[in-house]
Amino acid sequence: MRGLNQVRRFFRLAAFRPDPEGDLESELAFHFQRTEEELLEQGMSPSAAREEARRRFGDLERYRRELSRIDRGTVARSRRTGVLEALGQDLRYLLRGMMRTPGFTVAVVLTLALGIGANATMFGIVDRLLLSPPSGVVDPGSVVRLQIHRVSPFTGQPGIWSYLTFEDYRDFLEAGNLEGVAAYGFQNAILGRGDEAEPVHALLATASFARVLRVQPVLGRFFDESEAQPGASRVAVLSYGLWQRRFGGSRDVLGRTLAVGDGSYTVVGVAPRGFNGVDLEPVDLFLPIHAYTVLSGSDRWVASRGYYWLQSVARLAPSASRVAVAEEATTLHLNGRREYVDRGSYPEDARVVLGPLQAALGPDAPGEVGVSRWLAGVTLIVLLIACANVANLLLARGARRQRELGIRVALGISRRRLVGQLLSESVMLAGLGGVVGLAMAYWGAGFLRQVFLPDVAWAESPVNLRVLLFTLALAVATGLLAGVAPAWSGTRSGVAGSMKQGGWGGTGRRSRGQSALLITQAALSLILLVGAGLFVRSLHQARELEMGFNPRGLVAANLTLEGEWEPAATLELAQRAMARLEALPGVVGVGAANPGPFAGMWALDFFVPGMDSIPAPRLMGPFVTGVTPGYLATMGSRLLEGRMFTDQEAASGERVAVVTRNMARGLWPTESAVGKCFKVNEADGPCWIVVGVVENSYLSQITGDMPWQYFLPFGPPALELEMDPGVFVIRTRGDPAALLNTVRAELRSVDPAVRFARVQPLQNLIDPQLRPWQLGATMFSLFGVLALLVAMVGLYSVLAFNVARRTRELGIRNAVGASRGQLVGLVIREAVGVTGVGVALGSALALAGSGKLGPLLFETSPRDPLVMGGVVGVLLLVALVAGAVPAWTASRVDPIQALRAE
């Protein structure tokens, strides 16, 4: 008895199933036996003793029923507390077990932490980009974006409107299906003066903006209809962030005057925390839409249908039909542009569609969003690999624990409880993994945000309640997923079997399960590595892209000037600035242009004498750029034909031009472009004579075809076209970063009217476009290598375990004359075989899914043979490495010892 109890306690078994009926009978039997014995001793006859014992007890049947009833209550009550007790017991048992094998525990927890942490990180990011509605918007479900969908060749960003187009239908729509409709746009501006000046990102909106979004200010109010009229008193609403940063969250900020650009604005309110409109980028300031006239220096936008800068959001009336709203808006939109449609310069089949409020879900989503979506999927794969690995580790350990589990079953623990214990063990390991994973997510998300998604307005902490709940759910699911197979197989074989096998409970069935897990791991690793390879190649291609100029060593700078400046005055200031910059040590060349590289595109009406129409694709130009004579040389543009401008030509106002190769070929395919004439703005205006042809270059986007572009020198004729120098480019010797401060100081001291000088390496203007591939290449590589390591460790441990298990068999083979090479081959074949199947499976999956990845890549085929081949090679190599040590062990098995071992 005592012995069994000790064993029971040792294995933390609950007491045997309670048997209240049997216990009661034993108790009563003992009672009657003792009473009768006592009476017999007093000299009664056996039958009399029996009768007397009965009499003393009373009505046996009635008492028996009564006692049974009480006992049933007792059992029910103790079962309730028993469950909790058993849980506590299991927990203690688990903790002790985990502490007994710290290496195993750490390995499992870290593996799971990597998987869960990666997922928590990506969830936080995808949640912000795709899942959560914009912060501060009340009832976001009924708010939509109005987008214009045009078909090629009239493509363009579908979300962008001109103000007149917006006006076309505003009143009509508001009257019917919509509760409200609003337009907004963005403008960068300089806030404050002198040393206090800082660049801010302003959102300019109609007064209906706050009403449509139902956003509540934390302080003051949003601007009203009268303040959003042209010429109205200038008011501003601060973002919460700017309020905190610049005004320390002071409540008396209301009524204060802000200098923004050339105007001053009265603060009337503060937006709620986290409110950035409905887009991803952070907003510092909310201004009425007509402030755009002052900020942009022109009111052209008010009366032009071609001035695209606005986006539109609307709140649907509760009863509104989305289809009806879209149809109505489409009709109004086309009616407003009837003139253009009739002339054939605007597509008749343009449609207004209702887009999702989360910009990232719509067609305008930046590339980072698409990559993030993929990465979220990829992290799930990493987690699956981690799960498979942990499952393998648990399986292997389960095999070692077979005997212990067998004994526990023999001692009466129910299989359900045992499975429960094994599962709670894996869930607990996953829970620990989740905790470590959360810490990793905290740092990881911070890093990702800063490096790859800096243009998104993030909440402060990367770990919020949603991330926390997601991680919790993920940890539980992971624990169950990783634990279910080991728990099932661990408790399957009967006691006798496990005892007989002497602890080496390896059966063919289990090793099939392990193989399946290894194959899965290899296949998933391959998919990740292929993704990584494709993104790395894309990034490489994008970096090596022939830009048409040489961005290395270039600095871009632009100035914000106080007051109104005539083009001629700006040119004079620019020339002074350039003279000072050229004198700086380390500066090789200086030029100025408008629009500057990656700062926009500008088209003028364009005519070539003798040609009825220009054969250029509509959105491919020709685009005009005003330049100083030295600009093209400074940029490193290659001259293909003719010559560049001279200073004399610019100063004397000669109408000369340089065109790009595509434009020259397109307009004059059979002749040299040099010496040809074109006209701008008016068909019967003066001739501009082409003097040179330069290599094509990208203007604002590094994807797609190179646009047609022509360059005009800053001089009297260009100034008439309202072209003045906007951006300086400075070619430096060596690292441009070293010169940034010198250049900035020099530019600020050129003239007292200079309020702000923005100076940065030109590469900074290009980099945001490389970010999707940078993000993809870095993260895919990171996760891919992670997956590979995990898979390699998994393969190694299974091979090593199998070799240990087959010691006797290997010994016998050795004894009957198998050579070392044959023994090594045995293990290596297993390693390469399993990996090979996984590689084949993974390749098939990768090829099948490649079509979807294609649009995210840069000039790289999703089936790039180099990437595929390389990854397959790497995986097989890894299989060899993982198999090397076990194979060596196998070849060294001493037959005598192997036979003695059991």
Place this chain on the structure above:
Amino acid sequence: MSQNALNLLQGTLDILVLKSLLGGPLHGYAVARWIRETSDDALRIEEGALYTALHRMEKRKWLESEWGLSENNRRAKYYCMTDRGRQELEAGALSWTRYAEAVFKILGASEPEAAS
């Protein structure tokens, strides 16, 4: 001898049983025998009622039970008082003594004058 000599209140029975366990764990038979011998068989409690009290108090966690070996090496169910049981015994014994004292007082007092 068919009826209990005193129709004991249930609470009183509990107190007697708890008192019997004050010295240490006993099985049901020993409890019954101790009460019978100590009261000189005056109370004539049905033993079934004693077992009912034991089981009821076990359910209330005033008692705990454990299977053990009896003095002649047989399996027997032993009852042992919990802290809760000890508290109940103290409270019960106190109120019973007060009750009994009150009854004695009345029985020992002189009769009141009858008003005519």
